[in-house]
Amino acid sequence: MLHEADLIEYGIGSTGLTTVEHVVPQSEDAGQSNTYANCLYACRWCNRSRSKLPLHDGSGNVLLNPTTSAWADHFEVRDDKLSPKTGSGKYTEVAYSINDPFKVQRRAARRKLIERCRTLVLEAPAEIERLSRVVGHLAASDALDEAEVVRSLARRLNEQVALARQALERYQGVPVDADKACRCRLEPTMPPQVAEQLIALC
Structure with a gap:
């Protein structure tokens, strides 16, 4: 399956890359066509x-x-492919062509991007702090030109962290612009397999 953010570069707003997927198909029960719980947001490739x-x-x-369903109970990831562990997992894999080369490629790109951004967000602040201390030492020694060079490095690194945060926000389980007043009146929760991968972005 693809995340909405995987398709951003294709211009979702103008090309109709996302569609409404009906859990119970309209051909089986047209009465559920507009039922909230029966409608999912899906890319057109999976829907088709x-x-x-x-x-x-x-x-x-x-x-x-x-x-x-927690998909980790039904699949394991192997080289960015989802390998079914259950009969329902296999049926889902075939039905949605989950391991279509295009989808595997997008998942691989997503994984690499998230890994790079996550490392930057978690590790760069300590490096920025170290650079700030170096700037202080250089300034105290009247090495102002060198201090400005290091300060510039720290600024660029800080800008990269900000961009990494923005990239990670695109992949949040609950979108940034989601209505906090959910119709179910419950706080959104993540499956344990997802929750253990979360990091704070603020």
Whole structure:
């Protein structure tokens, strides 16, 4: 599956890359077409891949709903591919063409970006603090030109951290602009597998 942020560079607003996916297909139950719990936000590639496949495959397997199922229970990640561990995982993989080369490529790009940004956000502040101390020592020694060079390095690093934070915010489980007054009146929570990967961005 792709995250909305994976598609930003393609211009979501003008090209219709995101669609409404119906958990129970309209062909099975048109009455649920506009039911809140039956509608998911999905990229058009996944929606098109599934087409009219039913919720159940007839062998006891069900298409996994990403809002109610922890996918780590059904898949393991291998080289940015999602390898099914359960029958429902396999049915979901096939239905949504989850390991289509394009999707694997986008997941790999996402992983690398998040890893780089996460490392920068977590480790750069200590380096910026160290550079600030160096600036202080140089200034105290009247090495003002050298101090300005180091100060400039610290500023650039700080700018890179700010950009990394912005990039990570695009991949938040709960979007930055999400309405905090959720209709369910509950605080949004993350599955444990996701929660353990979270870092504070403020």
